[in-house]
Amino acid sequence: MKKTWFKWAALGAPALVIAGCATYPDPATTRRVAEKMVNESFTAPAPALLKRLAQDKSQQICSKIGGAQLTQEEAAEVTRLARASIKYPPSGKLVGDWKRGDKLAHDGAGDRIQRGRLEKRKENGGLCQNCHALAPGEINVGNVGPSLTGYGLQRGTSDAIAKLTYERIYNAWAYSPCSNMPRLGATGHLTPEQIIHMVAYLIDPQSPINSR
Template sequence: MKAIKLAMVFAPVVVAVGCASFPDADETRSSAEQMVKEAFPGMPETLTRRAMQDPAQRTCSIVGDAKLSPEQAAQVVQTSQASFKYPASGKLAGDWKAGAKLAADGAGLRIRGGQVEKMKENGGLCVNCHALDPQDVNVGNVGPSLTGYGAQRGSSDAVVKYTYEKIYNAWAYFPCSNMPRLGHNGFLTPEQITHVVAYLVDPQSPVNKK
């Protein structure tokens, strides 16, 4: 009886100490996110939003290099598909020349001296990770070569739609891959993505010339 009473007296203390020294994972995450957000005051929403993990990113971070379970993969694919937004025109392949510039351009959303660099538009910097124009000497190899993309696959509606969605949110087709989610994260607008699509699929694009 005595022991039970004592346990009752001390139990709340033990619980309180436990909470103070080990905040749970959600608490730790939200205070870390808050600190990152407060470290960059006055930033555009596209940047502050990046400090908060969305559900797909959270799953990918938990898994790390381990294998995704089928349920986790399905969750990432589903939330990624739900993120798709299409251009008002409904036309998913735009102007390949504008796309060529965007594919080589890494400008935008950079912070210098505590300020977001003022840019007219962001680039996609595809060349950092992909080979595209066979004339380019200096290309990245983090992602597969996309040289001859349209020459090999054609430019059917299905190819154009896949390419648009892949660039908008790569994880809809390959959960947790290293390809940035360019449309979903607001780096490229739907309109800009249509130009990059054209750069990949248009028969006139250097990507599809020998």
């Protein structure tokens, strides 16, 4: 009895493995099929939105299946591409007006579809409040990203901090490859001028985000 069971198991195991291999496509094929399905079924009211279906080089690297880890080489490539994408304002000034930054940080509008149409806005909002805690005491804030409350108090206002902050907002993947922080400057959602206002909002000692 025991022997028969063993024989069947010995015969069955390789058959199962072969069947498994034949049934499940490899990850690259799975990705191709899934992307084709998404591309063919997604409709958008504006051509600008359809462009998002084409993943750029870094997004392709980041779109790993099943939350798989990035290799060191992949992380380095995403970081390199992100650094290369960063453009600075022509004035070279990286700290703008914190009041304008404050407004933008709390403004979640831009590139949204409303009643089947792409909303028309003079400028997009920064969306920061959706993911980050901002000034102390604000309760309607997100927690996808770390709290930015007291950001400038902890870091100061040096040129190095202004540059780091600008770059993190322009393309967060220059520092955290494939993170959930949107590449707000690199994707064209925010302009360099808007980003310098965000930098001021984060580091200016007068900004409410740094009030004690």
